[in-house]
Amino acid sequence: MLIRIETESEIPIYTQLTNQIIEGIAKGSLKSGDALPSVRAFAADLGVNMHTVNKSYHELEKKGIIQIVPKSGAVISHYDSIDDSTMNRISDQLRPYIAEALVLGVDKEKLLELVSSLISDIKTK
Amino acid sequence: MLIRIETESEIPIYTQLTNQIIEGIAKGSLKSGDALPSVRAFAADLGVNMHTVNKSYHELEKKGIIQIVPKSGAVISHYDSIDDSTMNRISDQLRPYIAEALVLGVDKEKLLELVSSLISDIKTK
DNA sequence: TATTTTGTTATAGAAAGTATAGAACAGTTT
């Protein structure tokens, strides 16, 4: 799985890593049960600090996407039915960007098209 | 227009303000041509610092949502056709949250329903 | 016209977040 970190980006490195791991899972490059690299190995590979990778892993664990087994490693979780609190979190995260799009003149139809297009893009590319 | 700021939130105050102003416009409480309160008046009203409101206004201006006239005030812009770079920005903003939803088991149909529901909610509530 | 109000700019400080580095610990894996 290929990860690209942009040091100059305004987006924190640990967030960039979190997002790209999530996309890797969404795409199918990473599956439930797969182990993620150790924080040390991954950090060395990416050229960043161990603690930065560690922070990303804990962010992913907080989201319910991976499970961290102390002194062992991180494994991608199995997802069954989504609970209400998680659904609400996703809704709260999306809301400001949906509102912004509406204000800037993107109507419901175009917005749904955009989301459909994004889903396809994430699953393939 | 009613604004609620949560000091304890992890979301910066200026971002909370930006998002709520955007929702006010999306809902129709604020229209193109309307003037926003002065940074001083708004800050006093919200109990925050003048520079915090100022930062929010400049964020809104960067998004193309308002226009700031130096020494005069801030006015809500008129929106015609959306340009490609703005559309790309919105797409980039949405992408990680769409990916996260997919990973957590929200399928395309449920995701489109969620977006539809959010649009209705933003426009009314 | 004189006063008030406006956004802007500057300085300053406190607190939190981001990222790095090095080291040590104890449990897991090989």
Add this chain to the structure above:
DNA sequence: AAACTGTTCTATACTTTCTATAACAAAATA
């Protein structure tokens, strides 16, 4: 037994967020 693991700790540097105060010049208002 040795290597590897996530965890924890200390430390430093930089950026971001938020507040506070002050001054400036242009716009709006009385």
